[in-house]
Amino acid sequence: MEKTIHRKLQINHTRNKQQDHTVLMDEAVTNFRYEDCQNEYWNPEEFSLLYGTPLWEQSTQHQRIILNQLYWVAYYSQIVSAEIATIFFNQTSAAGLYAQEDFRLICDTLDLESAQERSHINAFRTIAKQVEQALFGELIFTYPMRGPFTETMVYADTNALKTWWKKIQLQYFGLISANNTFLACQYFTVRGVRTLNGKLVQHKLSNYYQKHPHPEAAPIPAKVSYYHFMDESFHFNSSTIISHDVITCLKPPTAFERLVANLGLLGCQRDHFHFSAAINGIFWYDPALYGKIYRVLRSPIFEMSEMDAKEMMRRCFTEESEGLQRSFSTHQEAMKSYQVYVEKLDYLWERNRDMSLMATNSISRYLATQQRDFQGFENQGDLFLSHTETQRRREEWKSVV
Amino acid sequence: MAEFCKISFPGSDFVPITLECHQSLSEHLTIQNSPVLFGCRTGICGTCLVEVIGDISPPQPDEQEMLETLAANHPHARLACKLDVTANIEICKIELSD
Numbered sequence: 135m136e137k138t139i140h141r142k143l144q145i146n147h148t149r150n151k152q153q154d155h156t157v158l159m160d161e162a163v164t165n166f167r168y169e170d171c172q173n174e175y176w177n178p179e180e181f182s183l184l185y186g187t188p189l190w191e192q193s194t195q196h197q198r199i200i201l202n203q204l205y206w207v208a209y210y211s212q213i214v215s216a217e218i219a220t221i222f223f224n225q226t227s228a229a230g231l232y233a234q235e236d237f238r239l240i241c242d243t244l245d246l247e248s249a250q251e252r253s254h255i256n257a258f259r260t261i262a263k264q265v266e267q268a269l270f271g272e273l274i275f276t277y278p279m280r281g282p283f284t285e286t287m288v289y290a291d292t293n294a295l296k297t298w299w300k301k302i303q304l305q306y307f308g309l310i311s312a313n314n315t316f317l318a319c320q321y322f323t324v325r326g327v328r329t330l331n332g333k334l335v336q337h338k339l340s341n342y343y344q345k346h347p348h349p350e351a352a353p354i355p356a357k358v359s360y361y362h363f364m365d366e367s368f369h370f371n372s373s374t375i376i377s378h379d380v381i382t383c384l385k386p387p388t389a390f391e392r393l394v395a396n397l398g399l400l401g402c403q404r405d406h407f408h409f410s411a412a413i414n415g416i417f418w419y420d421p422a423l424y425g426k427i428y429r430v431l432r433s434p435i436f437e438m439s440e441m442d443a444k445e446m447m448r449r450c451f452t453e454e455s456e457g458l459q460r461s462f463s464t465h466q467e468a469m470k471s472y473q474v475y476v477e478k479l480d481y482l483w484e485r486n487r488d489m490s491l492m493a494t495n496s497i498s499r500y501l502a503t504q505q506r507d508f509q510g511f512e513n514q515g516d517l518f519l520s521h522t523e524t525q526r527r528r529e530e531w532k533s534v535v
Numbered sequence: 536m537a538e539f540c541k542i543s544f545p546g547s548d549f550v551p552i553t554l555e556c557h558q559s560l561s562e563h564l565t566i567q568n569s570p571v572l573f574g575c576r577t578g579i580c581g582t583c584l585v586e587v588i589g590d591i592s593p594p595q596p597d598e599q600e601m602l603e604t605l606a607a608n609h610p611h612a613r614l615a616c617k618l619d620v621t622a623n624i625e626i627c628k629i630e631l632s633d
Contacts, residue, residue: 374574
């Protein structure tokens with residue numbers, strides 16, 4: 135391996151070990167008690183669930199605080215899924231990098247990162263479950279632990295066949311990347327892009343702790359955001375070194391390797407196609423969130439009737455708002471950042487280099503989708519009282535508590 | 536010391552940006568309003584490696600270590616996310632392969 139690349143890997147690994155935040159994170163989470171920080175914001179105000187929508191405008195100060203905390207819960211529930219997948223693909227890629235000189239340094243780095251991911255998952259789930267139990271007595275955004283092949287995003291526009299096909303593709307990628315150094319490196323292009331997006335939002339979340347007038351007294355979830363942000367900086371760095379530098383030490387990819395690599399990045403574009411009026415910075419497909427938002431509005435926090443909750447949701451999801459504009463703006467910044475991040479990877483197809491799939495989404499397209507899908511939701515009965523739904527949630531809850 | 540600092544991007548179409556002194560560049564510059572891509576935002580990954588012309592304080596040891604690895608031949612190389620801006624500066628992107 136070229137000397138400079140090795141040096142970069144060495145600095146990244148050494149500093150990550152020295153500045154590892156998992157001990158601080160584990161300690162913070164052990165001390166987390168929701169009642170200690172239930173009356174304060176955990177993120178900058180603009181990072182609140184449904185910020186800048188009619189719901190936000192109409193909410194009391196207390197409700198706004200809850201929406202701010204629910205952003206944290208929902209956002210990091212998504213990150214849990216991403217980290218579960220990362221742990222798995224770190225391992226398969228480490229196997230694929232075995233053929234690389236100095237592979238041990240890379241693998242030791244990935245081992246450290248996987249251990250950090252496990253700590254992050256524990257922190258996010260411990261806090262989120264406690265919050266949802268205290269607020270709702272049930273799970274809403276938090277879900278039981280999943281395997282690495284479950285969708286990491288909430289997709290309402292999927293079906294059993296598509297879910298099965300995606301699972302097969304992910305399993306196959308894991309298998310072949312464990313025996314192919316180029317594909318093992320290519321995985322880090324996808325991981326880099328995903329982490330790059332994470333950094334856009336997590337930097338702002340971590341600032342809440344960094345700029346807190348008394349950081350030691352800051353709410354524990356805000357501290358966790360900061361610790362997570364710091365660990366992930368090293369993860370982004372290893373993604374960048376492996377996908378941009380280590381890959382240059384390999385033979386040019388074969389046609390098959392190029393195909394698999396490009397399909398992987400195209401899948402990433404597909405995952406990052408949507409933007410959400412409810413959560414700025416996550417690519418959730420909002421119709422998949424209707425049921426969850428409905429439960430929040432019908433809960434004792436908002437106490438809305440069935441009709442009021444649906445009318446509020448109609449206004450939030452099917453009409454333009456400041457919140458929607460902000461989410462679209464984050465989506466555009468992410469897309470432009472990805473273009474620059476991958477611009478030197480000459481094996482990529484044009485549509486992956488210019489992120490043309492992501493680029494086809496727009497506010498008007500978002501609104502057209504919501505207006506179509508919301509009608510179906512609106513015509514359903516009161517989901518809140520559905521016996522089957524209540525039963526399902528009880529079982530889900532029992533499995534995690 | 537100036538109260539406001541102008542950040543210019545010579546050699547590009549990006550219009551200058553005025554910030555208060557000591558404001559963090561990574562909170563105000565994006566890939567849409569500047570030629571700088573911020574990656575990790577903590578001075579590690581090198582995606583925000585830039586050439587800076589202007590009066591700025593020298594790098595701290597951690598940043599220096601990264602600069603020696605990433606751009607040993609660029610005397611004005613800096614990591615944009617670590618800059619403490621206290622005067623008008625000009626920023627140009629450095630290509631890592633240089």
